[in-house]
Each structure stands twice: as structure tokens, then as C-alpha cells.
Amino acid sequence: xxxxxxxxxxxxxxxxxxxxxxxxxxxxxxxxASWAPQLEEDMALANIALDLLGQARLLLTYAAELExxxxxxxxxxxxxxxxxxxxxxxxxxxxxHHFDRLIAVLLTFSAWWVPMLQSLTRSSDVRLxxxxxxxxxxxxxxxxxxxxxxxxxxxxxAYSRARxxxxxxxxxxxxxxxxxxxEITERLVCAxxxxxxxxIRPAWDAAIDQVxxxxxxxxxxxxxxxxxxxxxxxxxxxxxxLAEMQSxxxxxxxxQW
Amino acid sequence: MTSASGESAATGQPAATDxxxxxxxxxxYEVFVRARRGLSHHHVGxxxxxxxxxxxxxxxxxxxxxxxxxxxWVAAAADITASxxxxxxxxxxxxxxxxxxxxxFYDLPDGVQM
Numbered sequence: 001x002x003x004x005x006x007x008x009x010x011x012x013x014x015x016x017x018x019x020x021x022x023x024x025x026x027x028x029x030x031x032x033a034s035w036a037p038q039l040e041e042d043m044a045l046a047n048i049a050l051d052l053l054g055q056a057r058l059l060l061t062y063a064a065e066l067e068x069x070x071x072x073x074x075x076x077x078x079x080x081x082x083x084x085x086x087x088x089x090x091x092x093x094x095x096x097h098h099f100d101r102l103i104a105v106l107l108t109f110s111a112w113w114v115p116m117l118q119s120l121t122r123s124s125d126v127r128l129x130x131x132x133x134x135x136x137x138x139x140x141x142x143x144x145x146x147x148x149x150x151x152x153x154x155x156x157x158a159y160s161r162a163r164x165x166x167x168x169x170x171x172x173x174x175x176x177x178x179x180x181x182x183e184i185t186e187r188l189v190c191a192x193x194x195x196x197x198x199x200i201r202p203a204w205d206a207a208i209d210q211v212x213x214x215x216x217x218x219x220x221x222x223x224x225x226x227x228x229x230x231x232x233x234x235x236x237x238x239x240x241x242l243a244e245m246q247s248x249x250x251x252x253x254x255x256q257w
Numbered sequence: 258m259t260s261a262s263g264e265s266a267a268t269g270q271p272a273a274t275d276x277x278x279x280x281x282x283x284x285x286y287e288v289f290v291r292a293r294r295g296l297s298h299h300h301v302g303x304x305x306x307x308x309x310x311x312x313x314x315x316x317x318x319x320x321x322x323x324x325x326x327x328x329x330w331v332a333a334a335a336d337i338t339a340s341x342x343x344x345x346x347x348x349x350x351x352x353x354x355x356x357x358x359x360x361x362f363y364d365l366p367d368g369v370q371m
Contacts, residue, residue: 038283040304040315047318145314152307 006191012066014188019059020087026052031096051138058131078249082239083232088177092238100167107146108175114139115203119195147211154215169220176224285334286312290326
């Protein structure tokens, strides 16, 4: 259980943020089913999507228990409106038909998620530490997959290199959301539940710099846009995503299969 | 993020240059998986991949989803030299009547396993 000085409200919020990142990125990746250039890559993307969905389920279940309001993982995933989602804007960007952009999103997200999970294995919150220990191996594979494709496209043909560079440039302003901290983050960091976001940053920088250099790509010079996703203020894309993702559950509340 | 979204909404479909052509088709690799330490690698199937490293990843995702293996080999299918069905008679039939090649004429001591 959490340290005594952590309020379950803060903890709920902290867990929900990570759960929503995993859930929404998972959904964006499932949209690729049947669209990848080869059946083999279709399978790889679906595997990653399912890994992320598994992580989201563990985190959402824990969040629901912390909230203690009678909601379960399904209620949190399928019955919350857009403003109650806490994911960063990076993971909600549409990627289908833009494989380069999908890879750029997966790369920048996983480069954060891997060191984040590594730190969380030492969290003062035992449940989070256990979830992180299970998830970190999956996330490492996701990072390797994204890095391998960044390398192939960046260090590929002139055309693929230009597209990969453009994709990195496009998503770059959103890549820094994950490092933003508010009072909730600070309280959770003080209690040893979450790592300091800035402590994760050197690992992220190192991973991104290495992958981009190997791929002969240029790290964008521009800065990050201030993030709003943790406050529930999203880009226009999340609403459409939720409308699709939640439609079956809303049509058949409580359905089991 | 307007630039990305705007382009996505405007484009909708991949540009004509994204369409695969025959030369874009990936090579075929044969996949061999070792189920656990002490066993040898067995052929399990094949994957398409642009190179051997990616073939290994694709094989991992296709053939070891349910803990089927601890090691994977991939080999380009084009690099494998195989016996042909036409050679079956000359290759394999001569061994058919040479029963003395089977160690069945000896009494095995107790405890020796065939």
C-alpha cells in the first residue's frame, strides 16, 4: 500500500495519468490492424498494443480501487468523458496511414516510459512497483522496435529519411508533456511514489539522441509545448477516439464476452 | 498540434508514392525455434522481413507469443539448399532395404535407452 502521507486522491490521479497514456496509445496502435505494410508488422504492432492494454488494465484496476467509488476498469475506460482523461497529447495524435508518425510517437513515448517504469520498480507504493516490474520488459521491447524502425527509415532512402525527419519534427512539441509536474506530481514525488520527472529526463535525452544519431536524423531545435493533457484539456483528436473506443460499451452497458 | 492533424485530415489516404511495388516486397526468412535449453532448434515456419534483424523480431512476434522458445534462428530462405522431390528415389529409397544400419541386432544392457 501507499506511504501513509499520500492521499488516495493524489495516488488515484497519479495512477490514472499513466493508465490513460497506456490505454490511449494502445487504442491508437490497434487502429493499425490490417494497415501495416506487411502481415508481420501488423502482428508486431498488435502485440505492442496488447502489451499497452495489459498495462492500462492493471493501472486502471488499481486506480478504481484507490478511488473506492464503485467504478471498475471498464467504467474508467469506457464511461469517462474526454475532460476526465489524463493522457498526454502525444499519445492521442492520429497516426494511421502515417507509419513514420506512429514510430515517432512510439519512440518518444517509450523513451520516457522505460526509465519511468524502471524507477517505479523502486516506488514506495508496492502495487505500483509490481506493475512496473511486469511492464518494464515489455516497454523495452517497444522502444527497441521503434528505434529499429526509426533507424531503417531515417538511414534508408532519401524519401524515407525526409518523411521520418518530418514526423519527428511534427510530434516534437508534444514530446515533453510527460516531464511536466504539478502539485500532485510534487506530493507523489515527495512520498517516493513517483520519480522526479526531471530525473527521468537525462535517460530520455540519451535514448533519443542515440536513436536519432544512428538514424542520421536531426534532433529538432524547437522547445516543447506546455502540456495540458494532465489537466484534462486535450486536442480535438481525443474526442473522436473516445467516441469510437467507447461506443460498444455505451451501446451495451455491462456486456460480457 | 495543428500541422500533424491538418495533414492527417486532409490526406486521409497515403499518397500514391506510398503504394507498395513488387520490388518493395520483403525477403522470406525461415524460422527455427529452440523450445528450451538442451533441445535443438526446430523449423517452425517463415516470415517476411527487410533484413535478418527485423526477421528475428518478426519471428519473435509470430512464433514465440506463448512462451514457445528460448532462442530463435532465422535464415534467408534463398540461402537454403534443399533436396528436390525429383531426387527422392535416388536420395532416400536405397536406405530402405539396409536393415543392418539399424542397431537392432544387439542386446542392449539394462538402463540404456534407445
